[in-house]
Amino acid sequence: MEHYITNSLICPLTQQLFSVPVLADDGYTYEQSAIVAWIQEKHPSPKTGQALSLSSLRPNHSIKNLIEEFENSLRTVDYRFKLDVDVRKERNAIFHVNTKSIYRAQWITRPNAPPTILLKMNGVRAQREASFCVQLSRHPHIIRTYGIVEPTPQDSIMLLQEYAPEGSLHDLLDDQSRVPDELILIEMFSQIADAMAYLAYNRVIHGDLACRNILVFRFNKYKPEDNLVKLTDFGLTRHSSIYMSVNNGSTVNDCIPIRYASPELIQHQKCSEKSDMFSMGVTMWEALSKATIPWSNIETDKEICQRVTSGEILSKPIMCSDETWLVILTTMIFNEQERPTFSQLKRSLTRLQYQLENLTRSHIELMATFQRMLPV
Template sequence: MAENLGSCLVCPITFTLFCDPVVAEDGHTYERQAIIDWIQQNSTSPLTREPITIAGLRSNHIVRNLVDEFRKTLSKHNYKFKLGVDIERSQNPFFQTTGKALFEGKWIGYPNGPRIILLKLLGARAEKEASFYEHLTRHPHIVYTYGLVEQPNTTSNTFLMLLQEMAPEGSLLNVLEHYSEKYPNSPLSDLLLNHIFLQISDAMTFLSSKGIIHGDLACRNVLVFHFDTQEPNRTLVKLTDFGISRGNSIYSKIDAVATVIDTIPIRSSAPEVLQDSDNDSTDVYSEKTDMFAMGVLMWEAYSNGRIPWSEIHKESSVRKKVINGERLSRPDNCKSDCQWNLILKCMSQNPDDRPTFKELTKQLTELITLPIDSHLPKTCQSTITSKNSSIIKKDKNDLQEQDLSNTDNCQEINEPSPSLVGMSVKSRRNYFEQIIGSQKSLSPVKSLPIGKSTEIILPREELIKVKFLIL
């Protein structure tokens, strides 16, 4: 095999654990359905570009056995792992902000395991069984969670640690900033950005169907697994840090501890959230508050990762403007009237005027499939061809809700899972040229200091502390 053992459990097309690995004529191992879909479209290897055929595919029993052994390990631990026993953690975080830190991780006694990170949430505790968090992330555009990590001999339980897959390219915010610095005169195309927005909307459609509110939808909470400006459909992003807000029940807050659950992202929050920010009510949070943040996320992407309302220093001033109906100005890179109107629609003052994520997914699909040069200024078209309608119908069928109760057999999972991308989401295909082990982040890893509550916004951090309950 061409792959090294450190990455042989992960498909280089889907960036997920194998379910049915096969070796192609180029010597690389792929998920069977993913490589079949690829060959039917391209007839060449996604890694070497040499001609390959479906008839030349052969089952990779060695990798299959390794994956089966790894899955049994996860199940044996019931998705709970011990730090220092099952998982090794780097001494210092590679990213840190108020209430949250990210650490590099390694499997102990299992060198073939996928690359992992540990997400440490201060002041939070799990409200569900460990298997719930693993099941909930079985979607192609949600960062996969292997389970929870416990720290032995800990006297106080003031934090929660999640074991998650590592994104080779870092956050979408980092990618946008790096690209704009390297290519200042070449803005990203509408087509590429819409592929990114569509994947995020797919993930949010799934979470919304489960009654999960993200609470902090922003470019910094979207991780990039592959980024391709030449062939946008190969770009792959996944959503992370969902459910960490006052409007959710999958985590609970530990009193007297500084936590992200106590924070509100002022610069991307809906007006109804900002109006209610002085209260502890969670009733104000809904899919429509996440949709407002989605509009800000799209603005952020067109602005190369610029901080929303960056010209205004005081959070209180931003809050007042948004409540009064003012909106972010149109980015210079957003040339399409149709695109800008959609962004404004997502940021409507009245929650009822905002689309659902299911509706947004449909509209983004229409924008992607319209035969228009994405680099030219354009306006909305009033009609969509029957071809586009059929694609949208197919998308709807592909996004059917899954039953999260059965995880023993790959073939029994109906909703897209980390091991089935490319099988059940053929209209969301994403293909890559690099193996996960060989990819590096586009921007240097660095540790950020923990910020304090302030009226002045800090770089990349729009969170302000609302209030802590100290008992």
């Protein structure tokens, strides 16, 4: 019988839970659509380097059964787990800011389950059932929440979530020697716009959209379609229908991220899809500026507030094309009613991808023609 390691339910190509697992010639299991595309591009095995054949792919029923068992086990306990019974967390946090801490976590009762982390938030309580948070996270570009961990310390909540191998988009960009190709970032923006449209449809306001709250599961600086990002930390605003503040002190619910905030959020604490859209524009600026802090030349929040509420916006990043900047400008229009919805932004980004791909293709063809005309 095959022995499964802790992440045996995760496809090595997609870094996601299997949906349709198939076994290849190299003895490894892959997500069917991913390995088919991989082989069609004439790549050798990503594990052994040997040649792979489409005709030899066969269903892996053992992995499929493990996936079904795992999903059923989550439903059986109503997405609620007990600390040190179902899951254990490491003593020290790997990340801590304000009232949020992230810990590495390990399943105890589900040894074949995927890698996970534990997110602890102080100063909030859940207003909705754990199943609501879990179902909301089923979108392909929203970080998956497996459930709530109990018992939680007073006035806090602990969520069990999937692990992002590449960390946050902010940290990834900060580690790069240069800004990734624009088409790579636009693919990421498109994925996040899709996730935000889903949240808006479910009447959930994010409230803290920024590169630090975009997690990277796959990064390929050469192929846009090989990148995968997911949204995290949504629903933590004072207007949230998911979590509520439990005291009058400063909590994660009450903090306005000034450097990403819209004029109406600063002036009237008015949170909506359109204020999230303004933050999306700032987030795109941040990514195209290689994780530069917005308004980094200004020290005080007071001055930033004065500038934003007077209609001033961030300047165009050096590595941003005019075509992309025109799309970003629509997200930061002063009048909130004139900003697009996230569904509209998703369509604009799709058109932009097509436009830039054609420009790139034309440029390559022009250079090739020019080189052929040069004397030998």
